Amino acid sequence: MGDSVPTTPEIHAERSIRLAVFAAGHDAAVAHDPPAPITRRRMLAYLVTAPTLTMVAAPAALGTRRAGASPGVADVVDLSDALTLAVLPTAYLLRLEVTPDDRVLVYLPRAEVGQGITTAMGVVAAEELDARLAAVEVRLEDARPELLWNQLTGGSNSVHALYEPMRTVAAAARARLVTAAADRWGLSAGSLRTEESTVVAPDGRRLTYGELAEAAATVAPRVASTPKAPTGFTKIGRPTTRLDARDIVTGRARYALDLDVPGVPTVVARAPTIGGTVRSFDAATARSMPGVLGIAALPSGVAVAAETFGHALAARDALRITWDPGPNAGRSDATIAAELRAAVPPFVLPPLGASTIERSFDFAFAPHAPLETLTCVADVRSDRAELWYGAKSPIVACQHVAAAIGMPADRVVLHVVRAGGSFGHRLFYEPAIEAALASKALRRPVKLLWTRTDDLRHGRMRPASHHVVRATQLLGKILTYEHRQATLPVDFSHGLGEALSAAGFSLLARGATQTVFQLSQRVPYDLGVATQLLAEVAIPFPTGSWRSIYSGQTAVVNEVMVDEIARVQRRDPLAFRRQRLTSARTRAVLDEVARLGSWGRPMAPGTAQGVAIHEEYKSVVAYLVEIDCRDAARPRVTRGVCAVDVGRAVNPRGVEAQMQGVLVDGLSMTLQAGLHIDGGAVREASYADYRVARMAETPPDIQVRVMPPTGEPGGAGELGYPAAAAAVANAYARATGSLPRRFPIAG
Amino acid sequence: VPTYTFVLNGTVTTVTAAADEALLWVLRDRLGVTGPKYGCGVGVCKSCTSHLDGAAFNPCITPVAECAGRTVTTIEGLADGEVLHPVQQAWIDEDVAQCGFCQPGQIMAAAALLAAKPSPSDADIDSLDNVCRCGTYARIRRAIHRAADAG
Numbered sequence: 001m002g003d004s005v006p007t008t009p010e011i012h013a014e015r016s017i018r019l020a021v022f023a024a025g026h027d028a029a030v031a032h033d034p035p036a037p038i039t040r041r042r043m044l045a046y047l048v049t050a051p052t053l054t055m056v057a058a059p060a061a062l063g064t065r066r067a068g069a070s071p072g073v074a075d076v077v078d079l080s081d082a083l084t085l086a087v088l089p090t091a092y093l094l095r096l097e098v099t100p101d102d103r104v105l106v107y108l109p110r111a112e113v114g115q116g117i118t119t120a121m122g123v124v125a126a127e128e129l130d131a132r133l134a135a136v137e138v139r140l141e142d143a144r145p146e147l148l149w150n151q152l153t154g155g156s157n158s159v160h161a162l163y164e165p166m167r168t169v170a171a172a173a174r175a176r177l178v179t180a181a182a183d184r185w186g187l188s189a190g191s192l193r194t195e196e197s198t199v200v201a202p203d204g205r206r207l208t209y210g211e212l213a214e215a216a217a218t219v220a221p222r223v224a225s226t227p228k229a230p231t232g233f234t235k236i237g238r239p240t241t242r243l244d245a246r247d248i249v250t251g252r253a254r255y256a257l258d259l260d261v262p263g264v265p266t267v268v269a270r271a272p273t274i275g276g277t278v279r280s281f282d283a284a285t286a287r288s289m290p291g292v293l294g295i296a297a298l299p300s301g302v303a304v305a306a307e308t309f310g311h312a313l314a315a316r317d318a319l320r321i322t323w324d325p326g327p328n329a330g331r332s333d334a335t336i337a338a339e340l341r342a343a344v345p346p347f348v349l350p351p352l353g354a355s356t357i358e359r360s361f362d363f364a365f366a367p368h369a370p371l372e373t374l375t376c377v378a379d380v381r382s383d384r385a386e387l388w389y390g391a392k393s394p395i396v397a398c399q400h401v402a403a404a405i406g407m408p409a410d411r412v413v414l415h416v417v418r419a420g421g422s423f424g425h426r427l428f429y430e431p432a433i434e435a436a437l438a439s440k441a442l443r444r445p446v447k448l449l450w451t452r453t454d455d456l457r458h459g460r461m462r463p464a465s466h467h468v469v470r471a472t473q474l475l476g477k478i479l480t481y482e483h484r485q486a487t488l489p490v491d492f493s494h495g496l497g498e499a500l501s502a503a504g505f506s507l508l509a510r511g512a513t514q515t516v517f518q519l520s521q522r523v524p525y526d527l528g529v530a531t532q533l534l535a536e537v538a539i540p541f542p543t544g545s546w547r548s549i550y551s552g553q554t555a556v557v558n559e560v561m562v563d564e565i566a567r568v569q570r571r572d573p574l575a576f577r578r579q580r581l582t583s584a585r586t587r588a589v590l591d592e593v594a595r596l597g598s599w600g601r602p603m604a605p606g607t608a609q610g611v612a613i614h615e616e617y618k619s620v621v622a623y624l625v626e627i628d629c630r631d632a633a634r635p636r637v638t639r640g641v642c643a644v645d646v647g648r649a650v651n652p653r654g655v656e657a658q659m660q661g662v663l664v665d666g667l668s669m670t671l672q673a674g675l676h677i678d679g680g681a682v683r684e685a686s687y688a689d690y691r692v693a694r695m696a697e698t699p700p701d702i703q704v705r706v707m708p709p710t711g712e713p714g715g716a717g718e719l720g721y722p723a724a725a726a727a728v729a730n731a732y733a734r735a736t737g738s739l740p741r742r743f744p745i746a747g
Numbered sequence: 748v749p750t751y752t753f754v755l756n757g758t759v760t761t762v763t764a765a766a767d768e769a770l771l772w773v774l775r776d777r778l779g780v781t782g783p784k785y786g787c788g789v790g791v792c793k794s795c796t797s798h799l800d801g802a803a804f805n806p807c808i809t810p811v812a813e814c815a816g817r818t819v820t821t822i823e824g825l826a827d828g829e830v831l832h833p834v835q836q837a838w839i840d841e842d843v844a845q846c847g848f849c850q851p852g853q854i855m856a857a858a859a860l861l862a863a864k865p866s867p868s869d870a871d872i873d874s875l876d877n878v879c880r881c882g883t884y885a886r887i888r889r890a891i892h893r894a895a896d897a898g
Contacts, residue, residue: 114846114881241842248847249835249854251782251822258781265776290748290765308776309785310768371786371794371848371880420784420848421880452787653842657883661845664882687878688791696873698884 043165045172045225046092052099053216055173056092057165093150094162096125096169098177102197102210104131109141110162111153111392113370113422115717116654119243120159121166123651127235128170128227129177130194131209138243143394143414152495153392154427154545156617156715159650163713167227173216175225180215181207182222189222230648230709237709239653256375256388256417256447263377263447264293265309266438268301269316270458273680274541275326278302282320289315296441300430300458303438305446313451327540328680333464336539336677337362340466343486345533347470354474357568359561361469362742363553364674365682366462366546369690372420373455378435379445384411389432390419393494397429401436423547423665427494428460456690457682460544461675463488467557471527471565478565478580481527483558486535489513490550491543516545521554524615525562525580547665548718551616552725556670556743559612559726564739573730574599574611585645585710586613589622592643592705597624603735606630607638610731614723617715619646623663623727625699629735635745637667637728640702642720647711656704659720663702666724668693671732674744691746751815755780756824762811770806770814771795774821782822782851786878793877796852796859797821803859822851825858834858837894845881853877857891866895 048054095107106125112118118138126133144151174194181199182189184207193200197209230236247253271277281302283295291311296303302319306312340362377388378401385407391397394414402409419426435448450459465487472480492512513536523530532554546552566576574594581587590613593599599609606629613622626639642659649655672691676683684690725743733739752761755778764773771788774780783806786792790808797806798820799813806819825832831839834857844850856877864871872888879887 114844116845241839242844244847245839245842245844246831248844248850249822249831249838250826251851253847254781255784255848257775257785260779265772308768308772310772310776313788369880371792371846371878372784373786419846421846423880449785452789452792657842657845657881657886660885661882664879664884686787686789686791688789692878692880693882693884694878695875695884695887698882700869700885700888702885 043093043168045169047176047217048095050097050217052097052213053173053176054095054097055169056096057094057169058092093147093165094169096173098173098209098213098216100210100213102135102208104129104136104209106136106138106166107141108138108162109144109147109151110158111390111416111419111422111426112140113153113390113392113419113426115158116242116651116657117153117158119240120650120654121162122243123235123240124163124166125170127233128167129174129209130196132197133235133240133243135197136243140416140418142416143391143398145395145398145409147395149395149495151393151395152427154424154496156718159713160618160715163650171227172221172225175221175223176216176219177209177212178223179219179221180212183215183219184212236650237648237652240651241653253418255372255420256377256390257449259377259388259417261377261388261445262379263445264305265307265312266303266305266435266442266446266448267309267312267316267451268298268303268434268438268448268454269319269321270301270454271323271326273323273326274328274458274682276323277326279322279324281322285320286315286318289318294442294444295319296438298434298437298441300434303434303441305438305442305444309449326680328677331539331677331680333364333677336464337466339537339539340464340486343535343537344466344468345484345486345535347482347484348531349472349480349482349529354472354479356470356472357565358468358470359564359739360741361467361557361560363465364742364744365464365541365677366669366674367456367459367690368423368425368461368544368546369455369687369692370419370421370423370425373452374425374431374450374459376431376435376448377445378432378439378448380405380436380439384413385436385439386413386415387432387436388415388417389429390417390422390426391429391432392422392426393429396495397432400429401432404433405436405440424545425460427496428491428544429494452687453685456675456684456686458542460491460542462546462552463490463541463543465553467553469557469561471561473565473569476569477528479528481523481530483532483554484535485533485554486537487553488539488541488543489536490516490545492516492545517550520616521550523558524582524586524613525577526582527580547662548616548721551614551718551722555614555722556726556729559614559722560729560733560740563610563730563733572600577611577613581613583615583620586615586620586622589613589620589643589645589707592707593622593624593641596643596703596705597639597641599624606735608731608735610727610729610734612723612726612730614719617719618711619644619714619716619719621645621659621720621723623720623723625663625727625731627728627731627735629732635671635732635735636697637663637699637731640699642702642724643705643707644716644720645707645710646716646719647714648709649706650713652706655706655716658716659704660702662718662720663724664693664698666721667698667728670725670728670740670743670745672697672744672746751811753814753816754818756820764811766812767810770809770811770819773811774806780821780823784848784851786849791878792849793856794849794852796855796877798855798859801859801862803856822855825855832858833894833897834861834890837890837897840893841886841890843883843886843890845883849877849879853879853887857887857894861891861895865898867891
């Protein structure tokens, strides 16, 4: 294995009880692949000294090379590559333990927010170990500062980035278990096979992994520790039910505020306006109310702690607070739209004497509004702090918490807990900072709850945007396609910007927003000379990336424009797409939805089909929907058909779930759900007026075809959004004969 | 401060609480019953849905005093020991959950619907107004039909 095997385990030394003893290359499964542009294949498995078999996946160059090992920017083609690069030069990524009681514990440096990463990674571990799936338990790692920028759950990157490391580490563990069994029986390791967490001898004798776990930690493997060829897969690629399904349906699944840890219920009184601040407050009445345990001023408002949340909410309402308005007090939807319109970059190409199709579009602000509002448990003492938070960027969260409470970062422990949805929201950590400040001020552990109104009026949101697109055509040919947009800066300060810097990007030149925009946005069609430009207006709103980041607006507009150009040219929108798509994979999923959804079938007046595609995260997807607009006030999507190619679906049932769910997201945001801004404040206060779709507003069935493998796993969680949202918009336009110009269409 | 007694998941339970205290916080903060979730506090998202004398209700807008002398069942009390309720089993069979946060409420709403209408139509299922931000509705619908078929 030569010089690619590290000899100085200094990065592991700080986790002293698990000081790594690097096996002499036998575990190095895929160290000698040709120099792939993206080097996630150069993951090795290392044995860790522990009482039981414990292995980690770490970069081949760990300990010998650092950031300088990163490939150059020229090798990077998109955001997935960039985030995968960021994984490389850090400490070990994954830890896998086989325990004497026959369990497999996997420690994952990611968050589970419903996207199914724990199940997918459990499947991969079980596949390469030949373990019983039911024996696999996937745990979320605490914040691990030594991972630097590589503990960020975002960009639909987790399976893409962790697939090979997980296979590597599990295959290496299996090789050790087989060798330990061979030693026990005095047989050749090569004569043994594995199944369902047992090693089986040719004569039928069996030993469970639990019985071998200790011995396996000391042997030198004598069988190959190479991951399986995909033809040998029995679990990867098979539909699998979520590993935690029973916990969820019995109410045993624990979210932050369900944990049995000390903490008093705490809520915060917040300003009417975004970014408003406390000028003065009178807490005399509130303080005397039943159950109240403490009241403290915070930068974000006034915190009230009480015996129950009922008490805390009542006392919060009894506070008499004078507020200073936030920085947007003069702004409303109309003024913001005008600011955005004025900022749209100009077109640069002359019309070339051809005819022009020019359309504009607007998107409302959109909160993530996960069903679990932002919550955090914090216990701040004089010399240490401990937090429980559903964090997607826990390391950065720790750093900011430490700075806020004036404590060294290494004194802050952050446990990543299961979260009730994210859609981008939990990349940020305001509740962690707020809970820590409240705990410090009140001198007791707190359980912080953002109310739904807090969430909608003060949480992060996808910024509003204004788009102008001009296409020029001559004799049916598209000569140019220019997409210009203006929006508010999306806040990427949660670590993604740092990750891109680490991967070799110079953010100083263009900034994180332009870097992400240019990495993620491309026009997937031959539309002549195509350019897309983003202008930003520095309106101080709490923004954040929202499921599919820029694609949620940019790619949706492109897909609506493709339909519009086809309409002007009197072409069938599906045939128009087929002709101009540059990817055969995308044409294949488009053809599949056309077949499954009977594209072009006769539809009653006021109803129509719509279609759209999207390519991102190494994956491609197409949606075909049918809409019924005969009740103009309540258009309903009546059918959904999706075809998706994620390269290789680790868990097709999970991929199907993501594609079904994101169609509901897409139809909500296209038809009916958005925020309104009045005088610097959000008008909406609950799901009663922020109208995400309910059962009666969704198709009774959403058919999803997961395509056969075409490569290695790409992303899935965000993939479907742009195509789903655009297919609904296109169906609406065809059903009503009216091109939607503002999203949500309901206004 | 008064006390209130009700049957909670099969056990006679007495709590000391103000009459107007919402049952959700009594359950979660005083009794440690965390299956019912807070999602809005105003009876809109319905993620706290539980049963009061067998009918679906929302503890977040129900004062504890209204529950005195009655039977409260939360998701924790739906199964018969380790034997799951048919709706819970159908939820697993259809792999309904994504983030899972709304699902205790969805399951309790579905169980109440099936108790009233053992063979619900799609229109009956459309009457369920519980919010799921992950968009699991199509699988919820299939799971309800499956549970109905299972009897």
